[in-house]
Amino acid sequence: MSEGAERGPVATAVRALALAGGAVLLATALLTCFSVGRRWATSQPVQGDFELVSLGSGLAVLGFLAHGTLRRTNILVDSFTTWLPRPVVAVIDAGWMLVWAAVALVLAWRLGIGAAETLRSGTTTMVLGLPTWWAVGLGACGFAMVALAALHATGRLLRGEEG
Template sequence: MADQPLPPRGAIAAAATALAYAGGAVLLATALLTTVSVVLRWLTRQPVPGDFELVSLGSGLAVVGFLAYGTLLRTNILVDTFTTWVPRRLARGVDAFWTLIWAGAAAVLAERLLVGATETLRTGTTTMVLGLPTWWAVGLAALGFGATALAALHWVVRLLRGHG
């Protein structure tokens, strides 16, 4: 990948980077919580109460935190077996098309998650064991998918202009 262009800079890159760091921190916290819970279960036969709820929320948020950054760096899965032999301009067009599809999917998911966050806030939905409200996690997931859609749109424009 020596011909891979430098990643974009600016607000989208800053947001994607911040979300990736936050996702990494949440993933580390989730791993630490899992370790503590297993050790407690081994020593006392009692895990951290609600550990599975916290791991579930944390794991989901970590993954969503990485999506925009992966999209920004174009490190997501790219299948190029068809486009390796076509002219570079056509390959960029195909990449732009599929990146636009990804941007649309991410935007729809962001909008649906935003609606879900509003609904879970309105209804007071909580986790079963700890009783934690869930609207904030759904809202953060919406933010992650929104940033992913913006990162993908950035690449669509870049590819259509002949860069990438």
């Protein structure tokens, strides 16, 4: 990816989301260390630590996914296209990036519906009783950002700015 690819509102939003994901992942790591230390010292873990770690880890992954999509650092299999000219490969990659954008949009849509359902039903975590609608809603926003990043990357591929 060229230097200019990291400019603009989409890149800025994706970078901010990745930094937020990193902060959440760091917080879950610190919580895990604290809980293990507390369990060792007092035989009592932090109440609901596994709930917080699973929520935080899931949200952190979604924070990184849009960044990986925009940078095209996800898994690429090019075994069958290495012999093709670069412009042809870029069009093929753009097509697959559009498929990824569509998948991410469907996931965002369904997670949005899931967030509304968990809010309506009052679903909570088992130990702490935390409502879960907000995490599902943030997941929907994360996948919407993935779709936006994929569309942005598609445009760059089709303009010949990367590939």
